[in-house]
Amino acid sequence: LMKVVGLTGGIGSGKSTVSRMIQKHNIPIIDSDLLAREVVQPNKPAYKLIVNHFSREILLEDGTLDRAKLRNIIFSDETQRKLLNKFTHPYIRREILKLVIWYWITGKKAVVLDTPLLIEGGLHKLMGYVIVVYCSEQIQLHRLMERDNCSEDVARQCMSAQMPLKEKIKFADFVIDNSGDLFETERQVANILNKVKPSLLNWLLIWLG
Ligand code: ATP
Numbered sequence: 001l002m003k004v005v006g007l008t009g010g011i012g013s014g015k016s017t018v019s020r021m022i023q024k025h026n027i028p029i030i031d032s033d034l035l036a037r038e039v040v041q042p043n044k045p046a047y048k049l050i051v052n053h054f055s056r057e058i059l060l061e062d063g064t065l066d067r068a069k070l071r072n073i074i075f076s077d078e079t080q081r082k083l084l085n086k087f088t089h090p091y092i093r094r095e096i097l098k099l100v101i102w103y104w105i106t107g108k109k110a111v112v113l114d115t116p117l118l119i120e121g122g123l124h125k126l127m128g129y130v131i132v133v134y135c136s137e138q139i140q141l142h143r144l145m146e147r148d149n150c151s152e153d154v155a156r157q158c159m160s161a162q163m164p165l166k167e168k169i170k171f172a173d174f175v176i177d178n179s180g181d182l183f184e185t186e187r188q189v190a191n192i193l194n195k196v197k198p199s200l201l202n203w204l205l206i207w208l209g
Contacts, residue, residue: 003110003196004100004126008118009133010165011158012144014178014185018133019114021189028108030099032092032115039091040065049087054080075161089121096123110196119171120163129196132172134165135179 007022007029009015023029039046042063050058050065054073060066074081096113103111112131115123124130135143137159144155169175174192178185 002104002108003128005110005112005196006118006124006127006130007112007114007133008116008124008130008168009178010140010162010168011116012140012147012155013135013165014133014143014176015114015116017182018131018176018178018185018189019112021186022112022193025190025193027193028103028111030096030111030113032096032113032117035092035095036088039088039095044091046088046091050084053083053087093123110193116162119168124171129173130171131174131176131192132165132168133176133178134169135177137165139179140165 007015007019009018019029019031038044040050041047047065050070054070058066058069058073070084074084100111100113113123113127115121118124118127118130140159141152141155144150144158145152148155150158174195176185176188176192
């Protein structure tokens with residue numbers, strides 16, 4: 001009865017920060033950004049699809065993808081962004097599924113799927129619970145500018161390319177408000193994990209059949 005928990009948020013709202021906190025509670029994390037980088041390595045099938053479409057122009061000298069170049073192309077062109085997703089998403093989903101099965105077989109109580117596009121990609125429907133990491137737009141903007149050393153305009157542009165946090169919250173079973181300090185966030189994380197882990201009562205019910 002392993003729980004699969006989806007973790008998402010807006011750009012710079014604190015998803016990675018919360019993910020690190022969850023990991024400290026000994027709960028495995030499946031990081032979709034990491035998988036997205038793995039499936040486009042030169043020996044992987046998505047790589048071939050990408051090079052066939054975008055040409056070798058988007059490769060670095062060592063044959064790996066020029067991620068900055070690719071990012072520029074898809075940033076300004078939705079058709080290209082959708083195509084890139086079409087090449088990579090099936091492989092990312094397959095890797096996620098493999099890991100979920102692995103953690104299930106090895107008897108983990110819960111696993112957290114950390115992905116920025118949980119809701120946009122429809123994966124939230126497969127989750128036992130959905131956690132959305134929220135912070136006010138003002139703080140989100142401020143932290144983003146500070147972290148990425150970018151202008152307010154660029155930060156706003158990045159934020160507006162995503163589904164607004166206020167929309168994502170509607171899909172959440174739990175909202176973590178990361179507008180406060182890290183201790184405040186840590187407290188909320190611990191609280192939610194207590195609810196998400198199968199309780200003694202659940203185990204008793206399983207044992208009783
Ligand atoms: P992205 O979607 O871009 O990966 P994210 O949602 O993972 O962003 P983080 O990288 O976790 O966001 O946080 C954004 C920035 O804000 C980081 O520099 C982080 O150190 C800082 N930050 C996160 N939470 C807090 C907090 N509670 N107090 C102060 N700073 C914070």
